[in-house]
Amino acid sequence: MSEAVKKVCVIGAGVMGAGIAAQVANAGVPVLLLDIVPKDATDRDAVAKGAVAKMLKTEPAPFMSAAAARLVETGNIDDHLDRVAECDWIVEAIVERLDIKQALYARLEQLKRPGTAVSSNTSTIPLGHLVEGRSEQFRRDFLITHFFNPPRYMRLVEIVRGEHTDVAVAEKVEAFVDRFTGKRIVRAKDTPGFIANRIGTYWLAVAVNAALDQGLTVEEADQIGGRPMGVPKTGIFGLIDLVGIDLMPLLSKSLSATLPAGDPYFATVRDLPLVDRMIAEGYTGRKGKGGFYRLDKRPDGSRAKLAIDLASGDYRPEQKPAALPPAAEKDLAALVTVPGKVGDYAWTILGQVLSYAAMLVGEAADDVVAIDDAMKLGYNWKFGPFELIDRLGPGKLAERLRAEGRAVPAILETAGERSFYRVEGGVRQFLGRDGAYHNVPRAEGVLLLEDVKRRSAPVATSASAALWDVGDGVLCLEFTAKMNALDGEVAALIEQAVALVPGRFKALVIYNEGSNFSAGANLGLALFAVKAGAWGEVEKLVAAGQRAFKALKYAPFPVVSAPSGLALGGGCEVLLHSDAVQAHAESYVGLVECGVGLVPGWGGHGELLDRLAKLPTMPKGPMPAVMKAFELISTAQVSKSAAQAKEMGFLRASDGVTMNRDRLLADAKARALALVDGYQPPEPPVYRLPGESGRVGIAGAVADFHRKRVATDYDVVVAGRLAEVLTGGEADLVDVVSEEQLLALERAAFLESARDERTHARVESMLMTGKPLRN
Incomplete structure (x- = not known):
């Protein structure tokens, strides 16, 4: 039913109203944001316009992208309230005063279309009081949708239906809130403060x-x-x-x-x-x-x-x-x-x-x-x-x-003496008021790995990862280490998965339900090996990662990654090697290795260059994509949303975005199955890179940043190693650089960085303080 909500009006451009409008726009749905006409104002829409302008400067950002902000139209309730007739859902988020809300509802009653939902974002006023004196039609179209602040990041929406609320109207709003604003709905009763x-x-x-x-x-x-x-x-x-x-x-x-x-x-x-x-x-x-x-x-x-x-x-x-x-x-x-x-x-x-x-x-x-x-x-x-x-x-x-x-x-x-929750037959149950246990409900279309894990055993495991059968011929690779860090155990299980899928499964989804998809390579383990002088182990780890990630890329079946939260370093490289990505809207993606004195080591350079070169906005020639990749990697840029990850080039325009975290696995599984028929792995790319002339250009820019004290002494060294890889090493403009050659350059640069004591200092600082060292 959510298709019926094609445009939303939010009345009240305060922190909550503006934030709700931004989240609707983040879902790609047009919003009309209205507020009062300020006294003695030359611009009668100044309040709503000011709210949008403020949100564009706010951190953490209410908007997921600049494109989302452009979907918010602004106006005022004196001149533009009649435009609610264009909208399918009207959200009232004005001051918590019953008389002011009721006066607004009286006006809305004359202007909105029958069947257009009206909801209040109130957190204190009972629904019964809000609709006193309203028509039967208005009561049928009315409910409470209580968002939490900030609306983009808080996953709860409490919904209260009144005794007269039309079920179809409520379900239309609930479906939109779930799938488009990405919230988990909790139905509350019409009591003070709700739950x-x-x-x-x-x-x-x-x-x-x-x-x-x-x-x-x-x-x-x-x-x-x-x-x-x-x-x-x-x-x-x-x-x-x-x-x-x-x-x-x-x-x-x-x-x-x-x-x-x-x-x-x-x-x-x-x-x-x-x-x-x-x-x-x-x-x-x-x-x-x-x-x-x-x-x-x-x-x-x-x-x-x-x-x-x-x-x-x-x-x-x-x-x-x-x-x-x-x-x-x-x-x-x-x-x-x-x-x-x-x-x-x-x-x-x-x-x-x-x-x-x-x-x-x-x-x-x-x-x-x-x-x-x-x-x-x-x-x-x-x-x-x-x-x-x-x-x-x-x-x-x-x-x-x-x-x-x-x-x-x-x-x-x-x-x-009984518990309120139990697992029976692999299903989580709760104790009801009737004294009986009932299955914990899941919204239609929701698939959670936690439920799969209760009712089945893993297909295979290692110390840092596991493989699960999520049904319909789809295998799921789950990272399980702290912060879902990646190591040799993960690489080995990736190669095992690539061997397992043909004949038993149709596709692979890479997904987990941790707070973060992956914070990257296990730096503590790598530093321990370096300190112990176990260079052979470090070299094996880099080679194993490259081999495993390329096995994902060239597997004879679709691979879909489904990140949520941080996907950094090696976590980002997993996405870059996948056939498709179905990302949770709150995915923060980047190749951040330079922050700890390293360069990406598992194929990230070539995959990012390939994606950037294919962006319709990228100028032709070898240098533009190289410069953009250098900028993203050297400054350890991280997207602030999945939408921004597309703009930056870490995700493709064709990659999917899921607003509701609970629906991510189901969406990724559907995406993988849709790729099965006629699937062919990609052809190995070839690169035309700028060589020495490109490195000279990059070095000049880095030197300028160093003179301005934006780049530290060691930043200059790391940037040089990064430029060596991105420009193709000894390649000339007329040469073609193969994927294997680029991987060899990457390994050499990574290992050189790993041997540098200045890198060790950066890694130790990150592990101890969580902050990069500026040496």
Whole structure:
């Protein structure tokens, strides 16, 4: 049904409205963005235009490409509201005031086409209140679509249907939100705060109050209430700094005005003079002068991290708390029983927040899956509340609540000693309110490797990779090392896969469900070999990688790579050797080896040159593609989206982009199967490269950057090695350079770089600090 949404109107060009408009445009769908006419303005569309201009300068970027920004038309609600008749979905994202929203709806009711969906991005106002006084048709066309900020990057959308909402209208919007804006939908009930913000606001209030009451430092609170509970590395106070301290009183006021009497949230509401003072003085978090943490500039230009003293309100140097007991790091049951402040604080958070989440099953959501998904996707929790309860033990949680004289939520009574999740017959199931287990639902067309792995054994494995049968004759290669780093084990399994597919399978998909597709070669392993003087092993690794990647390229069957997150260095080279790429929209692609003093070693030079030369915008001749490749590789440029990776040349124009991460494997599998009939591997390329004259030109540009101190001394050396490969070594303009010759040049340049102690220093810095060394 998503085809029916061909144009969207977003009313309200604030942070949320503009961000929603940008994400719709990122999907290639035209958007009309409207806002008020500013007072005394010469340009009546200035508010909406200004929002687009601001987004083009914002980091992280709301737009995935400059082309997406051009799909946003701007206007104002006085002159252009009648244009909602052109649109198939109208998103209202204006100020959270019921009277202003209702006045807008009254106007929309007269202008929109029947069947055109209208949704509000409200996070606090019940749907029933919003549609009071509206016609029956308007009520049928209305629902709530609550996006999370920033709309491009947060994967959650809570959708609330009203009692009058037309199912077909809701399904049309849900299909578009899923497939085009790339969100996982959680259906919430029409209750205050819906799911994520209701639990999330309560969680933060409980955690802040307990830290103050129990005399913890912000660092201690973030340590205890952070990673052991699967909370993002920011921890409690770091997260509040990230979202904005000034939002705390606003959310508190909103929920206090709408929650039913007796809700446990009211027990958390109190005056917080420290927070009031911080807001008044501009310490609103990362968007302000600082927050619970702040960076203080030293006289030498470096920065020191400070933390606020919760008792005095004064800033002091950040203090690293004492390490938690090892068992408490991973075992929640151990964490809450640690004597003293660690166990007390952990139990205060978990006891109150998990029981509150359990209380909301049936009230805010139909089942535990919706609540878990809302918190994982909306607040980046690693585990949802009921997954945490399983780790703590449902029976133990209920027992401790009873012992303290506190109410035990009905769903905990239903569970008894049983877990909320189990795997039965290879299928993950959840415990329902009826006391029975039900299959965890998957949206139609979603294929997840985690589900495949529950019901089957791998076809083959190595220490760093695995092969899985994902059905319909498609084999999937999964990287499994830390950061999905690539090594000799991966290369060996690639060659095994190439031998396995013919006769047993039709195609190969390279995919995994880690946060990143691959951060590149295993630098730690390579550095260890170099330090040990095991040059033979380093040479074997480079040769094995080249052999394996070329085996992918020339395999007698289609190979489709499906990246998400980082695809750097060797990870990028995997994409470059694939017949097609089906990339998640949030794919960040680049050949970054020069940052650590190396050059690409697994065939990346030739494959990138080939792609760049075929770009319709690339001027003819040997030098333009070489210069562009040199620019991309020498400066370690990384795309900020799959769309930008196409513009840069890392992906082909014909490569696919999947907006919803959950649909990536299914899309890649379909792409691979579509290539099977009549498949022929590519012919080996030949290159006409500029030789010595090209190297002279590149050297001149690098020297200029060195004089301007943009390039360091060692940058000049690395650039020279890179230029040697890209220009064809001893080749002349009239010579043809074969793929094998280019691979030989690449191996030589890589090994020369690997022997250089300045490279070792760069690699060590990257492994220790995550930052490149400028030597």
